[in-house]
Amino acid sequence: MDKIPKTMKALVAYSKTDYRFEPEYPVPECGPDDILIKTEGCGICAGDLKCRHGAAMFWGDEEQPSWVESPFIPGHEFLGIVEFAGENVKDCVVGDRITVDQIAPCGECRFCKDGHYWMCQPHKIYGFFKDYCGGMAEYVRIPAKHSVIHKVPKEMPLQDALLIEPYSCSKHCVDRAQIGCEDIVVLSGAGTLGLGMITYAKLKTPKKLIVLDMIDARLEKALEFGADIVWNPSKVDVAAEIMKLTEGYGCDIYIEATGHPSSVTQGMQMIRKLGRFVEFSVFGAPTLLDWSIIGDRKELDVLGAHLSPYCFPFVIENIAGGKLKTDGVVSRFYSLEDWEEAFEYSTGKYGDFKVAFKF
Incomplete structure (x- = not known):
């Protein structure tokens, strides 16, 4: 990782009332089981908006505990290019273009063991936990053992590739x-x-x-x-x-x-x-x-219906093959510095379908 910068631009959620653009946030440290990607783009989901506005299902209330673990970097609709792959990582090398399932399955609970990994009991999801930070940053650490990783064709346009997770x-x-x-x-x-x-x-x-x-x-x-x-x-x-x-x-x-x-x-x-x-x-x-x-x-x-189990390969193939329509869905790109405006436009009130960050 010698050639990788020590700091990066990132949007960081410190609490439900404290989201900040950080121009020099530490790049995640990676070990032998980790992948580090240089983020290419990250879409803004309705879940990101509801979390930003303090929804109880994320931050808790008098009836339920907090689910998120701050500080975290939001964003689960991301993809990027592999810059580092630890020595224990299989089927993924530097230069690959990849994305991941939103869920980060533990592999040990009853749901993971019987194949229902998307209902994993600990239920760690990218973009809501400090150990599973999301794609609203220049780099994302992916713990390979607890991630469902998918290759993305290099020739797929970014505006199409950003629809893999939502589709x-x-x-x-x-x-x-x-x-x-x-x-x-x-x-x-x-x-x-x-x-x-x-x-x-x-x-x-x-x-x-x-x-x-x-x-x-x-x-x-x-x-x-x-x-x-x-x-x-x-x-x-x-x-x-x-x-x-x-x-x-x-x-x-x-x-x-x-x-x-x-x-x-x-x-x-x-x-x-x-x-x-x-x-x-x-x-x-x-x-x-x-x-x-x-x-x-x-x-x-x-x-x-919750998340996207076993769906990424079909979606990637059929977006690439043109069977799943994508024209005009991603309507606006932003830089991370302009995250507040990006979140505002992602509400749809100005006619947009999908708003995304581009790096």
Whole structure:
């Protein structure tokens, strides 16, 4: 590591109220089991925003303990070039272009041992822990034994490569839905993750793929990415329209990808009996729902989707091959010094899908 600088630019979270750009933060020290990458880019996730704004699921409250371990460097949607690979590291050499699963599995808990590594009990995730700092820095240390590492084609444009992690989450969610060719599918939310779901769900050839969003520009993008029908719930009674389309039965599958409580209750209204409801989002507020609709009235399958297990290889191959659409999703790049503006634009309020840092 003699040629690697001692310091780097980094965004550091010291507490929920103290995020700082550090122009000379120490480059992580690496041992024989570590990889050090020079960061090429890092996307900003909704989870990064919610953590920045002090959400209890990250920093804790009177009902739950803090989950994050500060100080940490945010960012789990990153990739870069290997600058150092320890002597015990296998299948990875200096010069490789790599990314990693968001989860850093311990390898010892019951979930890791039975193949469900993404539900690892300690649940260390890149970008939220001081020992697993993320990609909002010029260098990232990757403990190889506790990381799921993937090679990224060198010729893949950065704006496409930055979608590998979010699209992998999208794929896992759609896989949970078990879409068949006779299914009428409603997908609520056409942000970055929703677009990833749309372009992948289209490969499943559902009978109809219907996308909902409150922003018309997102609905236009949803059509471009494969939606058959798009509706804006602020302008259309979407539940009534679904009933018209399905002879009063309702949709077969509803995928919730907005994180807004109204999208949950909306979905429960429009889904048919014995339907399948898949919840993906992280919520900023509680959802109130009469649970009898799940059991006594409709006998629904209600499923969750968390992270992106076993999805990266497919996503990398099919982004590279053009089967998963990416055009225009990464809409804005920032330098790390301008992180506050980058976080502001990544909210989507100015029309962006994905905002990222470029190094």
